Amino acid sequence: MRLRDETKERTIREKAIEMIVREGFDGLSMQKLAKAAGVSPATIYIYFQDREDLIRQIYYEEMLAMSAETLAGFDPGMHFEEGMRVQWMNRARYCLKYPMRMHFMEQMRHSPFHEKFQGDARNPFSVAMKTFVLNAIERKELIQLPLEVYWSVAYAPLYQLIKFHQSKTGMPGWGKFVLDEKTLEKTLELVLKALKP
């Protein structure tokens, strides 16, 4: 019995991400992907049921990887400020280390795929986050607010900053923006100021 060449699946996954980032979901065709991965179109269908399953699987894998990296060194029982700092640094590090994957996820999250796949995506992440927030509120290290408001104030600015950083042109009319350690830290301070009692 012939064994699977696991590098083939990896290559397919990576090339798919590249294609989607470069040309959007429009640009992801199975035949072009096969060519890019140096593989026959039929081979893709050994590893994935169909095009949608391919996208779904990449999405799940990426979600897990991001969650894991985000929760590294994090404990839901941590003090608020420390926990926030760990998460900010983890997220920033991941996004800057894997800009392709990050871009892919951003594209995913704003496409109709997101709602379609969300139901069966069980990231270990929401639970930890919820516990962390409730703890922090109880300890009076964080003001009382709905989870969605917390999320919006706590992390949306970070992702927007990263998007500015990764944008080639920056804001139209403004120059190129570079996100350095200091700016990151300063922005985190602002967010903490908003959220602490």
Next chain:
Amino acid sequence: MRLRDETKERTIREKAIEMIVREGFDGLSMQKLAKAAGVSPATIYIYFQDREDLIRQIYYEEMLAMSAETLAGFDPGMHFEEGMRVQWMNRARYCLKYPMRMHFMEQMRHSPFHEKFQGDARNPFSVAMKTFVLNAIERKELIQLPLEVYWSVAYAPLYQLIKFHQSKTGMPGWGKFVLDEKTLEKTLELVLKALKP
């Protein structure tokens, strides 16, 4: 000479947005669009050069409409808190009034089209925004910070909140989230707390 039926172009544009929101850029095909708009495929090419031009034109139109609505009742010389409040309410109103268009724009902004079209998109918006921020800093109503940091802290939370509101399922594991006037106002207060000296 036969006159143009202007309703045709409007219908095409609206159906295109609907299709993109429902099925993504993948799902936008010229033939399906023609059928949905009750028009011959060839007719679309009277109004638009090609598929990409169609998307580009819709994008520009939407950008202008959003900018206009966002700047309604706004003056770059306004005091910081008042200006922020006007912009928050304007943006929120627009997004909640036209969820389709908003969704279309979000999908646009995170697709490769965005960088492609950004160069020639001149929204009247950046200038007003820049002036407003510089004024506010000079008056010491706003702390000193880069424009990108300001933008990230000031508006990213708002858009994230709106996305929660419009998401059918809400955060996975949490319930459905409804954005009411009071939550909006509360969140704005938090952001102001972060940004004021």
Next chain:
DNA sequence: CAAAAATAAACGAACGTTCTTTTATTTAAA
């Protein structure tokens, strides 16, 4: 040799776009 991996070639369907024709409307000569 058995069996799964991998392929090349091919399938019908759908794609973006164009070609040809028809329809509606204006213009202006009769």
Next chain:
DNA sequence: TTTAAATAAAAGAACGTTCGTTTATTTTTG
């Protein structure tokens, strides 16, 4: 006032291409 030429809008059918996927076959390795 009638009517025919002129013209752009609009339609329908078709173009060649590429799409996602499958079938039939070969290759590889336990």
